[in-house]
Amino acid sequence: MPDYILFVDTETSGLPVDWRRPYAEPGAWPHVAQVAWLLYTAAGELVKTENHYIKPSDYDLTPASVQVHGLTLAYLHEHGQPRRQVMQRLHEDLTRYRPLVVGHFVELDYHMVGVSFHRADLPNALLGLPTFCTMKLSGTFSQTWQRRYLRLGELYDRLFNRLMPRQHDALADAEATAECFFELRRHGDIDAATLASQPRLAPPTGRPRSVHP
Secondary structure, eight states: OOSEEEEEEEEESSOOSOTTSOTTSTTTSOOEEEEEEEEEETTSOEEEEEEEEBOOSSOOOOHHHHHHHOOOHHHHHHHOBOHHHHHHHHHHHHHHHOOEEEETTHHHHHHHHHHHHHHTTOOOTTTTOOEEEHHHHGGGTOOOSSOSSOOHHHHHHHHHSSOOSOOSOHHHHHHHHHHHHHHHHHTTSSOHHHHHTOOOOOOOOOOOOOOOO
16 A cells, blocks of 8 residues: 555536547546645545635536536636646645545546646646545445445445535545545455555546547
8 A cells, every 4th residue: 555645526617528538638528626635644644735726717617517516707716726736736746645546436536637637738647546436435335226326425424423514625525535534444444455456547548439420
């Protein structure tokens, strides 16, 4: 296991159009409006916390996304920073610490961070890093046939018997993911074998589009 763990969460402008399309394809991927990450030692000591909004210089927000996270263009213009400035900070932490990257539905965050590196003209610092998804692990606790996995708030409630203070805020979600991860590890649901068995994520390679007459 790496010496460090980085818990990451993103709030976005919408949902991916096609997960198989390359990051460079216009319109295929939404934009990151907020990104937060917490860096811990493997022993569980908090090293640093980062929380940033990205100025919407080249993107809009779908009405559905606003309903989820409550961010507005006005708020992002006031509180946001240039994308490259934000992504440079995350790039530095990923390259310096080479952590295990953990998220709840980490596949989405992996790709959203990856496409943001591309848009910031930075190398993808996630390449080769191990990842872990608390959402995928939550399938062992799901008791409903309608959904295979628990939402983050549901997993949090299941583990701690209390509601998450906030949801759909990148910092709050990253903090809750960290709490869930360490609690799951404490109970033995996450061990070295579990971490070693995780599939490696990679950027999409794309495929030729179908041409319809």
